[in-house]
Amino acid sequence: MALNQKSLAKILQHAETLCKQREVRLTPQRSKVLELVCAADGPIGAYEILDRLRQTIGNPAPPTVYRALDFLLEQGLIHKLESLHAYVGCSHPDHPHASQFLICSDCGDVREIESSGIADSLRQAQKNTGFKAKRPVVELLGTCARCQISNDRKV
Template sequence: MVNQALEHAEALCRERGLRLTEQRKTVLRLLCAANKPMSAYELLECMRTVVKNPAPPTVYRALDFLLEQGLAHKLESLHAYIGCTHPDHPHASQFLICDGCGEVTEVEDASVAASLQAAGQALGFQAKRPIVEVLGTCAQCCAKQNRD
């Protein structure tokens, strides 16, 4: 799954005339391989096992590139990043974030995005990043709570 995401990212960058440098690729690989969202400093710690003396600006520059290209998302409520599950097209994402186990599921529901856009337009508001983060409990954690 990680290799497939990296291959897809490389192809998208090639199509766009951009370079997916080794450092950018390393950050994306770490995000895609993680079983949870990662902060910039968690990424920096993980990079130390792969890259000699990585500096925080290196990670932040790579994250900025990945965000700009739609290859990653920033979860504001967690101050963390995840790889995008479908970076091949621009989209307004919704994230279901379990506060029990930390699992994050990316959802792309056009009706949610349209509803938010209509509500914003009615108020004369122009959204820059129409991203929704929903905190709650995933099905597994709900089942576990019901058993306990």
């Protein structure tokens, strides 16, 4: 997750391009929130964003953050981790895609995966049911490989 300046700038620029194409407004606030989410070292909560926003904007209130987050979610520029109440930058905002996350309950590590198998099976399920997903949520809560090993050692 830890991001260098270069790729951060690239992400922001890319977001700007996308929004222009889509004729939606990536305002300074929204852009700043996107920056904070992407620059964060892992998933970040709305109120943590709010705190960091204080260093840029004078006295922001919760709705400020939530409005920006809603916009960014709609544009697919960020993902929400429902089970963590936290947000992460989207690694490839061009093509809408099922966000798939592995969330380790032991160490807190969150990893985004991009399994075409999962994506395919979700598509198939939609075909079968006539359901049309706007925002797929796939979050596997459990134990990452590393923590399984260190847990085994303890026992």
